[in-house]
Amino acid sequence: MNFSFYIIGTPEGRYSQYPDDYTAPTLSNLQEGVDGARLVIYRDMDLVHYVYTERIGTNAILGFCLIFNKVRISKPTQLIQLFRFIIEKRLVESGKLIRYSENGVLKFNVKALNECVKDYEYLKVYINSEFENNASKYNIQPLTTIYNGVKASTSLDQNASDGQIVSMTNKYNKVIVNDGEGIESGYIPHVIESLRKKTEQKSEEIIELQSKLKKAEVKKKNITWVAVLGIIVLIFGFVLWNKVLFPSEVTHYETGEFVYYGPLEDGKPNGVGVAIYPTNDKDGRKYYIGNFKKGERQDSAAILFYQDGDYYYGSMEGDRWKQGMLYMNSDNSHFVGTFQENNPYTGKWYDHENSQKSYSLYEGKNTSGIKTFPKHLDNKAAEGVLGDRRMGREKELKGKNSLCKER
Secondary structure (H helix, E strand, O other): OOOEEEEEEOHHHOOEEEOOOOOHHHHHHHHOOOOOEEEEEEEEOOEEEEEEEEEEOOOEEEEEEEEEEOEEEOOHHHHHHHHHHHHHHHHHHHOOOEEEOOOOOEEEOOOOHHHOHHHHHHHHHHHHHHHHHOHHHHOEEEOOOOOOOOOOEEEEOOOOOHHHHHHHHOOOOEEEEEOOOHHHHOHHHHHHHHHHHHHHHHHHHHHHHHHHHHHHHHHHHHHHHHHHHHHHHHHHHHHHHHHHHOOOOOOEEEOOOOEEEOOEEOOEEOEEEEEEOOOOOOOOEEEEEEEEEOOEEOEEEEEEEEOOOOEEEEEEEOOEEEEEEEEEOOOOEEEEEEEEOOEEEEEEEEEOOOOOOEEEEEOOEEOOOOOOOOOOOOHHHHOOOOOOOOOOOOEEEOOEEEOOOOO
């Protein structure tokens, strides 16, 4: 079967065709204005053009053109079905010329149609074989009517019969058969859209579940630390009851900084005792329970409570934190490690808002590989300087800027 075959379309938003020859102005004009899918039958003297185009994706067009000399197809609706099959089945499955993107949009896979020479050759052989093996299906016959030279056009809808279409080609040199909305209204796009909606719904459900899980983990984390605190309080309560409040000798001593209950030696707190701070304590302290030595807090396992619920548990030496745990109820975090000048020095910050993460300090420096800690673990804490967020001010500690709670 003798015919000229062209692939036409608008990859990259510009008209392109292969082969690119003298027919380009005519074919470019015949593909303009397509909305969905259509077949244009255009006669120029004894040349009959069959131009089928479909809109793909959002604003691209793909189609084919067959040009016959002195013959015509008497069953053009079968040609429409053939071209639709090629685009929506062969080309989509191949994925070389067009393909579905990850978000389900059909798009060109080439920048110009001269990149698909092999696809062109394959399709030309396939169409020729279809015509030769199914001649009666398309009923290709000699062109018997004489071209009247009148340039006029008409349109038909997709329900027009082959007889009606052929009859109009005898009167008009350009007949447009609108064939619905093309591939974008087909089965595959509907399936993809349905899957996209289900995926979005499942994604929202996953996000909601992750949020609930995170809250549950934070709650579990907080319950754990409350339980730890409860155990510590019970232990120190036992010590307080047996060795401080009701020992063989009870001492009540006011130091000016706090009220002390416990043993004295040379007029200074010495032994296991309790320090009760006034409500207007400048550092926000509430209770200290632990050992005193010559008036200083010195113990391997002391506990210091603050008015906002924060507490320090661990060893103290010369009135300073040495090694232990600083629990920050005020910003949902805690630090475990060593301290220097009452500042976190070497150890880890644990973020209660994300129980899977911790942030490392080494000799007061952030070694976590991150530029900043989470908002509630500010960068000053990351650099070994703990913010006195309760008091909202910085404190001087031995000539250094320190935001620590304790002096």
